[in-house]
Amino acid sequence: MPKKRKSPASDSNVKNIETLQGRVVKNNGSAYMVELADGSLLPCRIKGNFRIKGIRTTNPVAVGDEVIITLQDSDAHYITAIKPRKNYIIRRASNLSKESHILAANIDRAILVATLSHPATPTTFIDRFLATAEAYNIPAILVLNKCDLWDDDDRELADAVRYLYDSLGYTTLYVSALDGIGIESLRELTAEGITLLAGNSGVGKSSLINSLSPEANLRTGDISSTHDTGMHTTTFSEMVTLPTGGKLIDIPGVKGFGVIDFQPQEVSHFFPEIFMTGHDCKYSDCLHRGDSPGCAVIRAVEESRIAQSRYQSYLSILDEASEDTGTDKYRKPF
Ligand SMILES: Nc1nc2c(ncn2[C@@H]2O[C@H](COP(=O)(O)OP(=O)(O)O)[C@@H](O)[C@H]2O)c(=O)[nH]1
Ligand SMILES: [Mg+2]
Ligand SMILES: [Zn+2]
Numbered sequence: 001m002p003k004k005r006k007s008p009a010s011d012s013n014v015k016n017i018e019t020l021q022g023r024v025v026k027n028n029g030s031a032y033m034v035e036l037a038d039g040s041l042l043p044c045r046i047k048g049n050f051r052i053k054g055i056r057t058t059n060p061v062a063v064g065d066e067v068i069i070t071l072q073d074s075d076a077h078y079i080t081a082i083k084p085r086k087n088y089i090i091r092r093a094s095n096l097s098k099e100s101h102i103l104a105a106n107i108d109r110a111i112l113v114a115t116l117s118h119p120a121t122p123t124t125f126i127d128r129f130l131a132t133a134e135a136y137n138i139p140a141i142l143v144l145n146k147c148d149l150w151d152d153d154d155r156e157l158a159d160a161v162r163y164l165y166d167s168l169g170y171t172t173l174y175v176s177a178l179d180g181i182g183i184e185s186l187r188e189l190t191a192e193g194i195t196l197l198a199g200n201s202g203v204g205k206s207s208l209i210n211s212l213s214p215e216a217n218l219r220t221g222d223i224s225s226t227h228d229t230g231m232h233t234t235t236f237s238e239m240v241t242l243p244t245g246g247k248l249i250d251i252p253g254v255k256g257f258g259v260i261d262f263q264p265q266e267v268s269h270f271f272p273e274i275f276m277t278g279h280d281c282k283y284s285d286c287l288h289r290g291d292s293p294g295c296a297v298i299r300a301v302e303e304s305r306i307a308q309s310r311y312q313s314y315l316s317i318l319d320e321a322s323e324d325t326g327t328d329k330y331r332k333p334f
Contacts, residue, residue: 020069025239047078062102063237104249109139113199115146127313131270141171145204148176177207191244198251213242262321271314
């Protein structure tokens with residue numbers, strides 16, 4: 001008869017340490033909710049040093065992180081390791097703070113929900129979002145919601161917007177959470193991996209999530225916005241699992257999307273058409289300002305090969321980057 005192996009648990013000096021893997025789906029201050037492979041949820045705390053080099057963060061572990069959990073006794077589960085992140089987005093913890101908050105990690109795509117009216121979304125706002133997504137290397141999709149409200153003029157504007165962004169390589173969808181238009185496309189788009197959903201308050205993010213996942217049952221309308229104004233609630237993101245299996249992170253307000261310390265020279269890197277055209281400028285360090293000599297970008301704007309609206313957005317981000325004194329490396333969140 002083989003000798004029975006002594007189990008560590010039977011040795012009074014060795015604790016039975018079990019580890020599990022999961023994904024962080026919610027973060028409330030020091031408490032983290034982790035989803036395990038079987039879909040069950042486990043509240044955890046953290047143990048260990050998870051600092052990102054060079055950045056002071058308020059939350060070392062973020063929604064979307066793949067983590068290792070160590071179960072030490074029945075009432076304490078600790079996140080003891082984070083798997084390497086594919087990407088992550090941060091924002092300043094508060095207006096004056098030099099600390100950052102990690103909003104989400106391991107994002108496969110970012111959707112900006114915008115509306116042409118009720119409320120109107122300026123194109124500079126869209127361009128900032130897209131440039132930030134480029135900076136984080138996250139594919140971006142533009143979703144124009146409330147298309148049920150469009151008259152002929154709105155539709156013409158929508159077509160122009162879609163034509164522009166499609167030509168730059170960004171998918172643009174027309175949807176209506178109210179009438180169910182385009183929801184099937186949105187369902188397909190979000191069926192795999194982790195999708196970040198951003199957009200100004202009132203554009204219909206909660207309504208869209210409810211159309212994709214009726215059981216999410218999120219509150220919609222004005223009431224939800226009061227919830228977003230609290231000091232702390234604004235910084236917490238949460239991940240929901242859709243019936244398709246896709247994961248959606250609803251980030252509170254588009255202001256949360258990114259704190260990028262753009263350097264003047266790198267702004268054009270995040271406007272693909274300006275970057276490409278910039279190869280033909282007379283000077284390799286050309287910033288494509290109105291007074292730049294031999295600038296191929298200005299010429300392209302004059303000849304309508306680059307959209308005036310995109311160029312104006314580029315200039316506004318460039319101006320902010322140039323104002324940066326260098327002492328505060330954190331850029332204004334938008
Ligand atoms: N007409 C119309 N109204 C919508 C649509 N989607 C949302 N709304 C309304 O817009 C308001 C804000 O929606 P909500 O989902 O709370 O927006 P959120 O702040 O982005 O989460 C609510 O009154 C919704 O009923 C839509 O597709 N069409
Ligand atoms: Mg909402
Ligand atoms: Zn130039």
